[in-house]
Amino acid sequence: xxxxxxxxxxxxxxxxxVGIMECRAALIEAGGDEEKAIEILRKRGLAxxxxxxxxxxxxxxxxxxxxxxxxxxxxVEVNCETDFVARNPEFQQFVKDVAMHICAAEPxxxxxxxxxxxxxxxxxxxxxEQALADPKMAGKPERVLEQIIEGRLAKFYxxxxxxxxxxxxxxxxxxYQLLAELIAKFGENIRIRRFTRYKLGEDATLSAKSG
Numbered sequence: 001x002x003x004x005x006x007x008x009x010x011x012x013x014x015x016x017x018v019g020i021m022e023c024r025a026a027l028i029e030a031g032g033d034e035e036k037a038i039e040i041l042r043k044r045g046l047a048x049x050x051x052x053x054x055x056x057x058x059x060x061x062x063x064x065x066x067x068x069x070x071x072x073x074x075x076v077e078v079n080c081e082t083d084f085v086a087r088n089p090e091f092q093q094f095v096k097d098v099a100m101h102i103c104a105a106e107p108x109x110x111x112x113x114x115x116x117x118x119x120x121x122x123x124x125x126x127x128x129e130q131a132l133a134d135p136k137m138a139g140k141p142e143r144v145l146e147q148i149i150e151g152r153l154a155k156f157y158x159x160x161x162x163x164x165x166x167x168x169x170x171x172x173x174x175x176y177q178l179l180a181e182l183i184a185k186f187g188e189n190i191r192i193r194r195f196t197r198y199k200l201g202e203d204a205t206l207s208a209k210s211g
Contacts, residue, residue: 004028012037042177044184055189059086063095065103074099076195081188091190094182097169098162102195107162110192110210115161120153127152162192162208 004027012023012034022041030036057079066073078095085091109115127149131137137145157164163176170178175192183190194209 004032008032008034012041041184042173042181055081057081057189057191057193059083060191060193061086061092061095063092063099065096065099067103071200072103073198074103074195076102077193079191079193080186081190085186085188085190088186091182091186094178097167097178098175098192099195101165101168101175102162102197104168105162105165106197106206107165108160108206108208110162110194110208112157112161112164114208114210115157123153123156124149127156162195 004024008027009020009023012027013020015034015038022044023037026037026040026044027034029040059082060077060079062075062077064073064075076095076099078091078098080086080091128145130152131145131148137148158166158174163174163179165175167173167175167178179190179192192210195207197206199206
């Protein structure tokens with residue numbers, strides 16, 4: 001087993017914000033490789049987020065972002081379990097970052113589960129027609145066709161669903177991964193509940209609410 005120095009643990013903690021013991025354990029599991037350790041911590045954060053999804057989030061804040069030129073603005077409500085977390089500067093920065101991301105990325109939904117069935121059915125139909133129109137698909141089995149359709153639906157989610165979109169400040173992570181890391185760090189459930197995006201001159205606003 002590779003020796004894990006205190007400096008390596010400290011460097012990983014500064015990069016991830018995760019506790020010292022968790023950082024040391026991840027580095028040991030990764031054989032001292034920092035990038036692998038970061039990936040391990042991210043996966044653990046996703047698992048922790050899943051376990052906390054059912055917990056009540058009655059606190060939180062409403063964040064706002066106005067784009068340069070004051071022609072686009074976003075309001076977003078992010079909930080957490082306690083006022084202690086709601087007042088934390090890192091939580092508040094996350095809310096601001098999400099508002100800025102919504103301004104730039106224009107998501108239509110918050111979670112995949114929020115996409116209406118008729119919209120999803122239409123996207124699936126379009127993906128099927130596009131795949132069948134491709135000469136390379138001639139004679140391919142149905143399972144291959146379904147894999148292609150699912151791949152195109154994944155792209156649709158990444159373009160329109162907030163939690164599936166690559167985070168604009170770090171495209172190597174999705175918004176959900178960023179959220180999961182925050183949940184793991186604070187140890188309580190955090191939920192992006194709703195948002196509204198305004199654009200000057202447009203009669204309709206872009207709004208979404210998670211069920």
